[in-house]
Amino acid sequence: MKRILYTAAAMALVAGTAHAQDYTMGISNTVQGNGWREEMICAMKAQAADSGMVESLNIAHRNTDAAGQLEDLRNLIEAGVDAIVLNPASPDALNSAIEEAAERDIVVVAVDQGVGAEAAYVVSNNQEEYGYIGAKWLFEELGGSGDVVYMRGAAGAAADDDRNAGFQRALEEHPDINVVHEVFTGWQQDQGKQQILDFISTGIPFDGVWTSGIDNVIVDAFLESGTPLVPIVGADNAGFVQQLATVDGLVGAAVTNPGSIGGAGVAVALDILEGNPPEDRIVLVQPEIWANNTEEGMANIEAAQNPNLDPEWPVSVTIPGFTTYTMEEIIACNGPGES
Amino acid sequence: MIRVLRNQAWVLGLVGLLFALALVTKAIQPTYSASGFESLARAALPFAFATAGMAVAILVGGIDLSVASMMAVASVTAAVLMEGAGVGTSIGVVFLVLGIGLAMGAINGALIVVTKVPDIVVTLAMLYVWEGVALLILNAPGGQVAPWLQQLIRGSVLPWVPNALILAVVGVAIVWVPIRRSKLGLAIYAVGSDPLAAYRSGVNIAGTRIAAYAICGLFSAMGGLTLAMSTGIGEPIPGPYLLAAVAAAVLGGVVLGGGIGGLVGPLLAVLILRLVRQDLTLASVDPNVTTIVEGTIMVGVVMLGGILALRSRRS
Numbered sequence: 207m208k209r210i211l212y213t214a215a216a217m218a219l220v221a222g223t224a225h226a227q228d229y230t231m232g233i234s235n236t237v238q239g240n241g242w243r244e245e246m247i248c249a250m251k252a253q254a255a256d257s258g259m260v261e262s263l264n265i266a267h268r269n270t271d272a273a274g275q276l277e278d279l280r281n282l283i284e285a286g287v288d289a290i291v292l293n294p295a296s297p298d299a300l301n302s303a304i305e306e307a308a309e310r311d312i313v314v315v316a317v318d319q320g321v322g323a324e325a326a327y328v329v330s331n332n333q334e335e336y337g338y339i340g341a342k343w344l345f346e347e348l349g350g351s352g353d354v355v356y357m358r359g360a361a362g363a364a365a366d367d368d369r370n371a372g373f374q375r376a377l378e379e380h381p382d383i384n385v386v387h388e389v390f391t392g393w394q395q396d397q398g399k400q401q402i403l404d405f406i407s408t409g410i411p412f413d414g415v416w417t418s419g420i421d422n423v424i425v426d427a428f429l430e431s432g433t434p435l436v437p438i439v440g441a442d443n444a445g446f447v448q449q450l451a452t453v454d455g456l457v458g459a460a461v462t463n464p465g466s467i468g469g470a471g472v473a474v475a476l477d478i479l480e481g482n483p484p485e486d487r488i489v490l491v492q493p494e495i496w497a498n499n500t501e502e503g504m505a506n507i508e509a510a511q512n513p514n515l516d517p518e519w520p521v522s523v524t525i526p527g528f529t530t531y532t533m534e535e536i537i538a539c540n541g542p543g544e545s
Numbered sequence: 546m547i548r549v550l551r552n553q554a555w556v557l558g559l560v561g562l563l564f565a566l567a568l569v570t571k572a573i574q575p576t577y578s579a580s581g582f583e584s585l586a587r588a589a590l591p592f593a594f595a596t597a598g599m600a601v602a603i604l605v606g607g608i609d610l611s612v613a614s615m616m617a618v619a620s621v622t623a624a625v626l627m628e629g630a631g632v633g634t635s636i637g638v639v640f641l642v643l644g645i646g647l648a649m650g651a652i653n654g655a656l657i658v659v660t661k662v663p664d665i666v667v668t669l670a671m672l673y674v675w676e677g678v679a680l681l682i683l684n685a686p687g688g689q690v691a692p693w694l695q696q697l698i699r700g701s702v703l704p705w706v707p708n709a710l711i712l713a714v715v716g717v718a719i720v721w722v723p724i725r726r727s728k729l730g731l732a733i734y735a736v737g738s739d740p741l742a743a744y745r746s747g748v749n750i751a752g753t754r755i756a757a758y759a760i761c762g763l764f765s766a767m768g769g770l771t772l773a774m775s776t777g778i779g780e781p782i783p784g785p786y787l788l789a790a791v792a793a794a795v796l797g798g799v800v801l802g803g804g805i806g807g808l809v810g811p812l813l814a815v816l817i818l819r820l821v822r823q824d825l826t827l828a829s830v831d832p833n834v835t836t837i838v839e840g841t842i843m844v845g846v847v848m849l850g851g852i853l854a855l856r857s858r859r860s
Contacts, residue, residue, distance in 0.1 A: 238836070267832035271784035272686070272776045273591060277819070280584030281826035286576060296686050299776035302695070362685025 228261035229479055231472065232282030234292035235267045236275050240393070241443070241518025242419070242465045243293070246318065249469030249523070250291060251541035252531035259476055263541045272299035279303035289313035289475040291468065294321045297364045313478045317471035319364040320488065327478065329471045329528075331463050332490040333365045337372025339495045340439040340461040342379070344414050347437045347457065347499075351382035352413035355405060357398060359418040361390045369418060386412050391420040399423040406433050415439070419463065421446040422517075425453060442496065442510065445517040450498040451507050459497035460507065465520045466536065467491060470528035491525055555798035559813040566820045574827045579704045581823070586709035587698055589819045591616065591772040592789055593713040593812055596797070597721070598650075598764030599790035600811045605757035606737040606803030607657065607664035612765050612790055613783035614675035615649050619769025621679050624688025624779025635691035643766050649675060650762015654755035672787075679781040688779040694770075695777050709771075713812065716767050720760065721808050733757050737803025792842070793818055801851055818842070 233250055237243045247267060254260040264285055266278035272295045280303055282290050290307055294300055294316050301323040307314050308325035320328045344354065356373065359366035377383060387405050391398035398420035405412075406427070414437045417424055421440025428435050438458040440446040450458050470491065474484060496510075497503040510521035514537055523536050570577050595612050602609035619642050626638045657667045698709045724730045732753040735743035744750050768786065773779050795801060796818070797811030821842060825835045 238832075262829060264826065264829040265832045266826050268836055269785070271780055271782070272778075273588075273772050273784060276775060277584070277588035277822070278826065280588065281823050284577065284581040284584060284823070285574065285827045285829070296776065296778065296780075299686070299778050299780075301777070302699070302775075362687065 229259055229288045229476070230262050230264060230286070231260050231475065232279075232285065232287035232290040233263060233265040233267065234275055234278045234282065234290060235265075236270050236272075236293070236295040238267060238269045241516055242463075242520060244516070245465030245519040245523065245536070246293065246468035248536050248539035249466040249529065249531075250472050251539055251544075252535040253469035253472040253529055255540060255542045255544070256531040256535060257473070257476055259479075260472075260542045262543060265541075270295075272296040275300060276303045279307065283307050283310060283312060287312060289315065289479055291315045291317060291471040291475050293318045293468070294364070296362075298322050313475050315471045315475045315478070317467050324487070326487075327474060327484065328488040329467060329474050330488070330490060331467055332492050333368035334372040334375075335490075336461050336463055336493045337369030338376050339372075339493060340459060341373045341376035341416055343459045343495055343497060344416055344437055344439045345376060345380040345383045347497075348383065348413050350380050353384050353386040353411065354414045354416060355402070355412050356385045356388040357401065357415065357417040357420060357424070358388065358390050360392045366390075366418065373416065386410060391418065393418065393420060395420055395423045399427050402427045403431060406431055412436065417441075419443065421460075422449055425449045425456060425458075429453070442520045442522055443517075444510075444512070444515045444519055444521050447496075447507055447510050447521050448517075450496070451504075451511060457497075457499050459495050459503065462494045462496070462522050463520060464491070464522040464525055466523050466525050466529055469531065469536070470525045473528045473530070491528075556807070556810045556813065559797065559810055559817065563813055563817055563820070566817060566824065570820065570824050570827065573824055577827075579701060579707075582705055583701055583707040583709070585816070585819055585823055586707040586713070587775055588823075589815050590698060590709045590713055590775065591768045591784070591786060592793065592815045592819065594716065594764045594768030594771060595786040595790040596793040596811045596815050597717045597808055598761040598768065600794040600797065600799045600806065600808055601721075601733070601757050601764065602664070602668075602761040603791075603794055603799050603801060604737045604803055604806060605733045605754055606740065607754065607758070608668065608791070608801075609650075609653060609758065609761045609765075610665065610668040610787060611649075611653060611671040611675050612761065612768075613786040614672045614679065615646060615762055615765035616769035616772055616786060617679040617781055617783045618649065618675050618682070619646055619766040620773040621683040621688065621779035621781050623770055623773045624690055625683055627691045627694075628689045630691065632691065632693060635694060638691075639694075639770065642770055643763060646762045646764075646766020646769070647759045648762070650765065651755055651759040653762065654758030657758070658751040658754055672783075676781075676783055679783075683779050683781050686778055686780045688773075690773045690777050690779075694774045698771065698774050712771070717764070717808055717812065720763060724760065725807075729753065729756055734804055737805075739804070789818065795849075800853060 254263050264287055275295045297320055304314050304323040304326050314326040316326050316328045318330055389401045402424050416439045419441035422445035435455050440460055442460040442462045447460050496506040498507055598612050623638055623642050627635045653668055653671050657664050701707045732748045735748050736750055736753045740750055793814040794811045797814035799806030
């Protein structure tokens with residue numbers, strides 16, 4: 207009898223470890239062909255492969271609306287995945303599918319932006335802090351008074367709302383700062399460039415520009431139109447970081463917003479599958495600010511230069527404490543079983 | 546008679562294709578069950594109405610490129626007006642939105658008839674107009690759809706008969722069957738086949754075209770409503786429904802140029818196209834390849850439809 211029990215226990219152990227090696231994971235993303243999102247997908251693949259615990263990734267990655275993401279999520283549920291990591295198109299519209307996944311014991315982790323459904327964990331860059339520290343740096347750079355152009359992201363996106371909350375908080379702390387122009391770039395490079403060129407041509411004076419990550423084209427617009435440079439806040443996209451290091455007379459700051467948050471989401475999903483959920487439902491990764499007029503910031507900017515990196519990718523390709531893959535692995539962008 | 550037979554042959558072919566795809570699905574995913582079909586039906590719902598609307602516009606000899614934008618107007622109007630409203634109010638809102646859909650479609654039709662500018666140009670312009678209207682109503686995703694409406698499309702009355710499928714079939718039939726059997730239905734086919742012959746037979750061409758576009762607007766409003774019902778909110782930016790609707794209508798046997806086809810084929814075609822997407826996800830096909838496959842199917846189908854239209858014109 208004892209022997210049978212031991213054997214059973216041993217078999218259970220073997221089965222347990224065997225199971226840990228062959229999770230299937232679903233990925234859902236609704237923006238295709240955007241550098242930040244492509245880095246996110248590659249980080250997800252690299253982390254899944256590096257963990258050694260994921261047998262296959264099922265990636266639903268296309269340009270669609272929230273209804274299309276609902277369709278993708280339900281198809282992933284039907285495919286019988288163990289966990290789904292998604293970048294939500296909307297904070298509210300996906301709750302029904304997320305609850306359906308939870309009913310089937312599928313772990314759901316939203317990355318980059320939050321979702322309302324309590325069943326999902328959220329691993330996100332702290333977007334409010336992102337908005338705040340960039341705006342605070344800009345307002346202090348202007349000596350606490352002046353006119354700024356405020357170039358937001360996409361209307362209605364959760365990340366844009368949160369960044370706006372941070373921006374407004376910084377604005378309240380600096381009452382002599384005046385927003386002379388507020389636009390939504392839709393996080394589109396061409397649109398943002400046209401908007402700043404249009405505004406420059408109105409001749410209304412301004413002292414600084416805050417951008418929600420559509421940054422290198424703004425610097426280009428100043429250079430191409432011969433407009434004197436003003437302080438510019440952007441994200442840690444490779445192109446902008448390079449401009450911070452090389453463009454004469456440009457004073458600016460990059461606020462980190464790693465697309466590798468996707469890799470962190472995969473890591474958290476695996477932790478939950480292994481029975482170690484994070485303490486809080488919402489895990490926030492704090493941004494850093496790299497200003498090119500401070501020694502520390504410039505050191506970060508210099509260190510981040512990497513000619514192998516796609517210019518539209520954010521330069522912070524790993525998130526210490528979460529991701530375990532190497533720079534080479536994320537650039538190779540191979541998921542489990544690919545080479 | 547031959548024409549009728551050919552249409553039925555097309556529909557029967559689609560049924561066969563759907564069953565073949567179902568077998569493929571079962572092969573890819575042996576555990577595929579009624580819940581998989583239920584999600585398929587829910588995903589197909591907005592596409593079904595968009596396609597029905599597009600099919601009617603094509604039948605009368607035109608095309609409506611503003612279908613997705615009209616859906617957006619309907620979805621944001623419903624979500625904004627229903628926020629915090631009771632059951633009674635939300636029923637009223639449903640009828641109001643359907644009325645707005647009819648009006649939008651009638652405006653499209655009237656502009657085409659009055660200006661004599663080609664349908665494709667007018668509705669392309671209206672695509673932007675209705676998109677702007679949707680953004681004016683709601684500049685970012687928001688609002689809330691009445692919970693009972695969201696519940697309506699969930700679940701199944703019988704296994705393999707999802708509520709969403711019933712709503713699609715009943716919704717299209719309630720509008721289309723009476724029209725198809727009336728003088729107006731005959732007139733739509735007559736104008737689509739040969740406007741001159743229809744005119745000489747005493748058909749009111751202008752009125753028929755305006756009516757057909759109004760029906761298209763009504764179906765678009767139904768599509769927008771179901772879109773909002775599935776997400777629970779209104780989204781002002783039009784989704785990927787325009788090209789999908791054209792592809793499904795043509796795959797469904799509606800001939801570009803007008804006069805030939807029905808609405809049964811297009812509805813089957815919607816299910817087929819959604820099932821292709823589901824199979825590609827279940828089979829875990831590389832996402833970039835998935836887009837190529839979907840795009841190739843759509844282009845192939847539209848091209849095939851175009852060739853068939855040319856041939857039927859020659860013969």
